[in-house]
Each structure stands twice: as structure tokens, then as C-alpha cells.
Amino acid sequence: MTRVATSKSEKREILRRRLDFEFNPAAVPRDWYAGDLHLTLFWDGLSLLFPKGEQFFVNSVKHFTKPRNGTSRITDPELLDQVAGFIGQESMHGKEHRAFNEMLLEHGLDSAPRLEAEVAALLNRAQRKLPPIVQLAVTCALEHFTAILGEQLLETDRHRAAIHESVRDLWVWHALEESEHKSVAFDVFRAVGGSYPIRVGTMLVTSVIFVVVASEVHIRLSYRAGELFKPRRWLSNLNFFWGKPGLFRKLLMPYLDYFRPGFHPSDRDTTELLEEWDERLFGEEGTLLGVLKGTYDASGELVGAPAG
Secondary structure, three states: OOEEOOOOOOOOOOOEEEEOOOOOOOOOOOOOEOOOHHHHHHHHHHHHHHHHHHHHHHHHHHOOOOEEOOEEOOOOHHHHHHHHHHHHHHHHHHHHHHHHHHHHHHOOOOOHHHHHHHHHHHHHHHHHHOOHHHHHHHHHHHHHHHHHHHHHHHHOHHHHHOEOHHHHHHHHHHHHHHHHOOOHHHHHHHHOOOOHHHHHHHHHHHHHHHHHHHHHHHHHHHHHOOOOOOHHHHHHHHHHHHOOOOOOHHHHHHHHHHHOOOOOHHHEEOHHHHHHHHHHHHOOOOOOOOOEEEEEOOOOOEEEOOOO
């Protein structure tokens, strides 16, 4: 159950964890999600969007921390620390999903590099054409998507169990950190004068574009894998996302909450959830200690050395 935050001023420190996953194509099934190749290709498609998408997020936030006339537009030290953590986490997500995407080539998804390049070209055009405040609003919108998706993954046993153990930790770790830094881009947007009309208008346009791009990537991957012309698979998976268990259906209300004038990401208080998963992944018996190379605070100081 989602809890209501008691204070938006109590911010969780965003640590930069340096990890190094290894993905063995022989150990990762092609149908690594629920034993269903068609469903798996949807998540593979999302992974193809991540590396360039994460870089777009970083660039849109960094723009407002660069000095103008000798002064940064962001002066709050706490927010600047949060931005440093955000950049570190997003950069690591891009690195690890690039490794995951390289594994997809070994699974026969030879169209993956072309799809990644097309996504990169789209985002490069957006960086050239859109005003910086709109680029930041796009980041806020997509960060809301990833935050509520990540929260759902951390909360839903069935969702996690569907992911093969060889890649489960990647997706759970990513979900944890998306939830940890979910407020950063939004707080920067507010700090530099972002308005409600820009925020919600951009969300509407971004939602349409995201659905179109993600669907096209899924369709093209399905075609190359011989999964496109299987109506029963499409109907079954449409039910999976929108019927029962209805992963996307259950995200509808959290998504719509973004349009509330007083919305803030921390209204969905996930403090206990994050503490639980931080311990499960990086505690004394954490499942990710074997791939953790170091943990750093906002200043870049090593605060957690790798185990052993």
C-alpha cells in the first residue's frame, strides 16, 4: 500500500552505486520474462530505449546547474547534492543496460542496434529543437513513468518472480534507484520556474510519443523474432497488461495523479519500500554485493567499499 509522505523536505540521500553486471547469453533465456517471448520482447524494447533516454535525462537536468553569468540557476546545496546522485545513478543505468542490450544481439535480436540508433536520433532532434525547460518537463514526465513502474516491480511478487533469476537483479536494482531519485528532475523544474501548463502539456504529448515509440519497437522486435503474426499471443498479453493481472491498468491512477495541480512525486511515500530493498540488495547479505564495486556520496567520496 502506498503511504502519504509526512514531509517533502525530508529527502533521502541519493548514493551513486557502481556496479558491473555480467550477462551470459547462454544463461539468460530468450524468453526471460514469464517464459513468454512475446512479453519478453516488450521489456527488451524498453531496455533499448534506456541508454540514450537516461543520457537525455542527465543532459536536461545538467543544463540548469551550469553557471549562467557566473551563477548556477540552482543554488540550494541539498538539491545540488540530489542532482549529483541523480546523474550518477542514471549514468550507471545507461551503462548496465548497454551491456544487457549487447546480450540481446546474442539472442538473435539483430535489429536492436538500428532501433537504438533511431531512438538516439529522435532524442537528439528533441535536444536541438525543444527549449531547455520543455526538455526538463519531458524528463519529469518520463521519470514519473519509470518511478511508478519501478514501485510496482518492487511491490509485486508476481512481477518479480516472472523475471528470470539471471537478469532479475538488474531490473530490481534499476527500479530501486528510479524510486530513490524520482523527485530530482521535478524539484529542478520547480526551482527554475517551470509552470503547471508546461508540465501537464508536456506530459500529454510525451505520453503519446512514448506509447507510439515503445509499441513500434515491440512490433519490430516481434516481427524479427517471428512473433508478430500470432493474434492469440497479442490478445493474451493485452489481457496481461490491461486485464488480469493488469500491470498497466494498475498504473493508471498513479499516472493520472501527475495532472493534479499540487502534485509532487514524494506524495507517494516509498521510504519503507526503499529501505527494505536497499537492505535486500546491498545489506550485509545483499544479493548484489558480488557486482557492487563501490558506493559514493554526492561529493564523490567512497562511503561503501565492495564486499570482500
